[in-house]
Amino acid sequence: MTSAEPSPGAEDPTPDGAPAAREVLHRPGYRRLLLLCLLLGVLIALASFFFVSLQHGVQRGVWEALPEAVGYDRAPWWWPMPALLLAGLIAAPIITRLPGGGGHLPVNGLGGPSLGPEALPGVVVSALTTLPLGVVLGPEAPLMALGSGLALLAARAMRQAPDSQAGKLLGAAGSTAAISTILGGPVTAAVLVVEGAGFGGSRLVMLLLPCLLTSAAGAVVFTGFGHWTGLSIGALTLPELPPNVLPDAGDFLWGVPASALIAVLVAGARSLGRRTARATREHTAVRTVGVALAVGGCLTAYALLTGRNPEEAALSGQKTLAQLAGHPGTWSIAALVALVACKGLAWSLCLGALRGGPIFPATLLGAAVGIACSGLPGLGTTPGLALGIAAGATVITGLPLSSSVLTVLLLGSDAHEQMPLIVTASVVAFVTAQLLPQRDTGDRTGAARP
Structure with missing residues (x-):
C-alpha cells in the first residue's frame, strides 16, 4: 500500500486550523459546557421573564394607569417632560458612578466589551427605571447584558471558573438565551450569533450549539411562564397585519x-x-x-x-x-x-x-x-x-x-x-x-x- 487509510476516529484538519467539530464534541469538558448551558437557559429565561414583566408593568403604570388616576383618559401632551426629566436624573448617577455605567452606549450597537456580573446592578436599575419613563430605546441590550452577566455569575457560584475562551462562550450563550425571549424564540437569536460571529466552520458550530441550547430552553420556559402567570411581557410581536398582497x-x-x-x-x-x-x-x-x-x-x-x-x-x-x-x-x-x-x-x-x-x-x-x-x-x-x-x-x-x-x-x-x-x-x-x-x-x- 502506498498510503495508509485513516482511522475511523481521525478527522481532517479544518481550513482555519481549528479542531474539527467531532473532535471537540468528544471532549468531556465541552459536553459538560453544553449541559451547563442547558441549565443556564432555564435560569436566565426565568430571570428575563420577571425582568421584562416588571419593566412592562412599570411602563403601563407610567403611561396608562397614572394619567387615568389624575383624571386624564390618556397621557396629556406635557406628560413626557417630567417623565424624561426624572429618567435623566436617575440615569446620570448610574452612568457616571456605577460599575459598567448602566450598560453599553447604544449608538455602538449591541456589541462592545463584555460586561461582567459586577455591572448587573447598574444595568438592571437603569433598564427598570429609565426605559419605562419614555426613553426611546428597547430592552434588547439590557437583556443581553443580563443574560451574559448571569451566566458568568452562575459559573462562579458553581466553582466552574471558566477560562477566557469558555467565559466568552458562556457570555455569548447567556446573551442569546436572554435576547431570544424578547425576539419570540431562538431562531432570530441564533442567526444573530451566526452573522455577528464573523467566522465559520467548526468554530461557528462550537459557538452555535451552546447558544441554541440556552435560547431554546429559555424560550420554552419563557413561553410557559407567560401562559401560566398571564403577565404581559411586551415582546416584539405583530398580532394584526394589513391584508396580505403578493408584491408586484x-x-x-x-x-x-x-x-x-x-x-x-x-x-x-x-x-x-x-x-x-x-x-x-x-x-x-x-x-x-x-x-x-x-x-x-x-x-x-x-x-x-x-x-x-x-x-x-x-x-x-x-x-x-x-x-x-x-x-x-x-x-x-x-x-x-x-x-x-x-x-x-x-x-x-x-x-x-x-x-x-x-x-x-x-x-x-x-x-x-x-x-x-x-x-x-x-x-x-x-x-x-x-x-x-x-x-x-x-x-x-x-x-x-x-x-x-x-x-x-x-x-x-x-x-x-x-x-x-x-x-x-x-x-x-x-x-x-x-x-x-x-x-x-x-x-x-x-x-x-x-
Whole structure:
C-alpha cells in the first residue's frame, strides 16, 4: 500500500486550523459546557421573564394607569417632560458612578466589551427605571447584558471558573438565551450569533450549539411562564397585519428607493447619536439630564403637532409598531411624518446619552416610512411595512440576514409572499448605509465623566 487509510476516529484538519467539530464534541469538558448551558437557559429565561414583566408593568403604570388616576383618559401632551426629566436624573448617577455605567452606549450597537456580573446592578436599575419613563430605546441590550452577566455569575457560584475562551462562550450563550425571549424564540437569536460571529466552520458550530441550547430552553420556559402567570411581557410581536398582497413590479420599483431613503434616515439619526455621545463625554451627569429633557421636548412636540398620544413616540416602539401594522389607515401621512421626525430625533439623542437597545425603535421608524410611502401608486401597505421593518433593522444592526429573519418572523404567515421584497430591502439598505460617509467617535466604551 502506498498510503495508509485513516482511522475511523481521525478527522481532517479544518481550513482555519481549528479542531474539527467531532473532535471537540468528544471532549468531556465541552459536553459538560453544553449541559451547563442547558441549565443556564432555564435560569436566565426565568430571570428575563420577571425582568421584562416588571419593566412592562412599570411602563403601563407610567403611561396608562397614572394619567387615568389624575383624571386624564390618556397621557396629556406635557406628560413626557417630567417623565424624561426624572429618567435623566436617575440615569446620570448610574452612568457616571456605577460599575459598567448602566450598560453599553447604544449608538455602538449591541456589541462592545463584555460586561461582567459586577455591572448587573447598574444595568438592571437603569433598564427598570429609565426605559419605562419614555426613553426611546428597547430592552434588547439590557437583556443581553443580563443574560451574559448571569451566566458568568452562575459559573462562579458553581466553582466552574471558566477560562477566557469558555467565559466568552458562556457570555455569548447567556446573551442569546436572554435576547431570544424578547425576539419570540431562538431562531432570530441564533442567526444573530451566526452573522455577528464573523467566522465559520467548526468554530461557528462550537459557538452555535451552546447558544441554541440556552435560547431554546429559555424560550420554552419563557413561553410557559407567560401562559401560566398571564403577565404581559411586551415582546416584539405583530398580532394584526394589513391584508396580505403578493408584491408586484410596482412594489419592487418603489421598494428600492424607499429602502434607500430609510437607510439614509436611520444612518443620519445614528450619526447624530454619535455627535451626542461626543458631547456628553464631558460633564456627563449634567448633559445627560439635558439630553433627557430634549427627548421629552421631542415627544411633547409630536403630541402638539398631531393631537395624538405622546406615548406613540416614546418608549421602544413595540406597542406603536403593532398599532401601525394593525390599523395603518388611522394614520395620516402628516402624522407618520411627525412620528418619524420627532421619534427619530428623540431616538438619536437617546442613542448617544442614555442606555438601552437600538433595534426596536429603528424597526418602527422604518415601518412608518414604509407605510407612508405606501400611499404612492403601485406600493402596497403590507409590502411597505415589510420593507420598512427590514431596512430599519438592517441599518442599525449591520446584519442583513438577521434583520430579514426578524422581519419574516414578525410578519408570520404573511411573510412567504414578501420574502423577496424583504431580502431586497435588507440588501439595498445595507449597501446604502455602507456607502454613506461615516465618522467614528473613536470611543466604543461609552466612558463617562461626571
